[in-house]
Amino acid sequence: MRAPPLCQMPQDALSIQHVSHSFGRFQALKDVSLTVPRGGFTALLGVNGAGKTTLFSLITRLYDNRSGRIEVAGHDLRRQPGAALARLGVVFQSRALDADLTVAQNLEYHAALHGIPRREARARSLEVLAQVELSDRLHARVSALSGGQQRRAEIARALIHRPEILLLDEPTVGLDVKSRAEVVALTRALVRGGVSALWATHILDEIRPEDGLVILHRGEVLACGNAGAIGGDDLTATFLRLTGEAA
Amino acid sequence: MSHRLTPRMWLTAFLGIARRETLRFVNQRGRFLAALVRPLVWLFIFAAGFRAVLGLSITPPYQTYVLYEVYVTPGLCAMIQLFNGMQSSLSMVHDRETGAMRTLLVSPFPRWFLLAAKLVAGVIVSIIQVYAFLAIAWFWDVQPPAIGYLAVLPALFLSGLMLGAMGLFLSSAIRQLENFAGVMNFVIFPMFFASSALYPLWRMNESSPLLHDICAANPFTHAVELIRFALYARFDLLSFLVVSGCLILFFAGAVIMYDPAKGLWARRKGGA
Structure with missing residues (x-):
């Protein structure tokens, strides 16, 4: 059995443990583990193609999870899909x-x-x-x-x-600056009201130091924890360094 | 919140899906008109032309010589359902392309139930179309016995389910809306023309025994015959068995194809 992931916390709204997924020979997710604490705002940060949407598709059971374990509010997605999905609210990247x-x-x-x-x-x-x-x-x-x-x-x-947890897959894509700010503020207000949120994004200024942060790159979790602790003074520089995109 | 799905919740979900299908149908008035105009054109123009050249001997369930318009009407009822099934298939592909399908599939209800509810909702819409067509056809001297209008209801339901399930199955395999033209060319037209909808099978046998066998094996032929017999308050066991069997096969295929673990989507990126 592998060691528990860095950011495992009690009372998790969402727990993902050692999840991998492939499309043919292409491995989209490699041993991904992360948790979203209850009543927390967790950002899933990654460039396009990092595997964010694939991960969301596994959490929402659009794809079958064949390895590892996904629990939504304590309900195993594979064994209790109805109970798990009943606790999920999903905002997809494309219009639904x-x-x-x-x-x-x-x-x-x-x-x-x-x-x-x-x-x-x-x-x-x-x-x-x-x-x-x-x-x-x-x-x-x-x-x-x-x-x-x-x-x-x-x-x-x-x-x-x-739902107990909201999954938002790049919900600000295609919005103007004002609408983007409104959607971010709205989600944060919902989190203050007790909902947990997993917010997939590639826009760094949507993340605050007090947020949870998971950096996903090429299907792998590079960092997981508190955004302030991971990013320090400059989250952009840290992100570029971790992903190897720095000049 | 309890996560146990109560019978009332199942009913609510079914009614919600049925309501959405009905609303979409009502919003698309052109679709309703097209569904009516298509068989009426066949009845008013095509049948009138063929009446003169195509003689019909006494063919069960008819107990006497019938006009070609009378003969062709059950086939046109089935045609409405065939096109409706394909329209549902098209709307599934459209929903998948736009992302609306995801809303349905992330419901806590099992996928087979969601697909079945969508299928039944589509069939209800097709039955409304068929009865509207039969009402107009009545004024065109296509007047089956009054009991036939009632007896045909379960037949329409079963044939609609089979054709809708076929559309559902096809929709799981169609990647893009653009590919739908292929479905028209390779599924709808061959199914319709290679059937007993327009000509009796014995007629087909006179011109080509092979074509007769193909028509006899065509599930659409059996849907037509099931409707034809029911419209005259008679039951055709063979058609019932074939239509029921095909319904089970197509629906099981659709459930497998839409299953995240087993279907084609399991191997596709962005398939949902």
Whole structure:
């Protein structure tokens, strides 16, 4: 048995232990271990192609995890997939809302996929849209929303079944500076409210020193722990040095 | 929150998926019109032309000579379901390309259930289309017995499930929307034309025994015959068995293909 990973903590919202994944001969993830503490904001930092989306696909069971172990709020993803997925809220990198339907219809659909009856879904829709400050767009078609609003609607969708952990796969990609700041601030507010978040990104200024940080590069975890402790005064320089991208 | 899925939660999930399919269908009025216009063109124009050149002897379940329009109607009902099944397949590929499919697949419900719910929802939509077509056809002197309209319901449900499951299975293998044209050319058209939808099998046998055998082996032929017999309040056991068997095969294939551990996606990068 291997030694426990650097950042294992009690009461983890998400625990990933020794997970590897290959596409044919290409090994996308190599013995990845990381944890997301309950009520914490953890950034998964890596350049494009680092393996972030593959890792998310394994956590969400879009791909089958054949090695290692993934636990969501203490539920083994392989043995109790329903229980594990019920505790996950996911914001995918690409749009996952139905553009032809209204925000309310999308939220009710997603709630139904978690077995939440329609009446309760309506009440929860109002609740989560207030959280993401989109209450006035309840009956707007998704196609009529701006990019930033669509992202916030995606977050509302991911929250409607009251998950314990939010997975956000590069949620600010394609957004303007203002919308980006809003989405980051919104997620941090949710974390302060008790939700745990795993935030995949390649943008370093989205990370704060007090955040958890996992640096993923070419499918391997290079560093895992507190962002301030890993990055010191200059996270950019540390990241470039660790990934071998420094000039 | 309890993670046990109660029967009420299963029902809620099914109704949610069915509602979404219905909303999408209602939002796409063009799709409804196309689904109706296509068989009506065949009925009003093609059948009228063929009526003069294609003689039909007494063929079960008909107990007398029938007009070609009457003969072709069950085939056109099945055609509506065939196109609806392919439309569902297209929408699955579209959902996969846009990422909407992921929302469905990360649900805590088992994947077979999610696929089955989507399949049944699509079949309900196709049955509405078929009844709308039959209502118009009634004014065109295609008037099966009143009981037939009721008896055909389970047949339509079963044939719709089989054709929808086939679409589901195909959607798992289609990588991009652009490839859908291939499905039209290599699946829909051969299935439709090499069947008993437009001509009785004995007619086919007169021109080519090989083609007759191909048509007889075509699952779509059996879907047509199941509907044809049911529309006249009769039950065709062979068609029922073939359609049921094909439904099981296609659906099992789709479940395997959409399984993250076993399907093609297990070997694909970005497949979801």
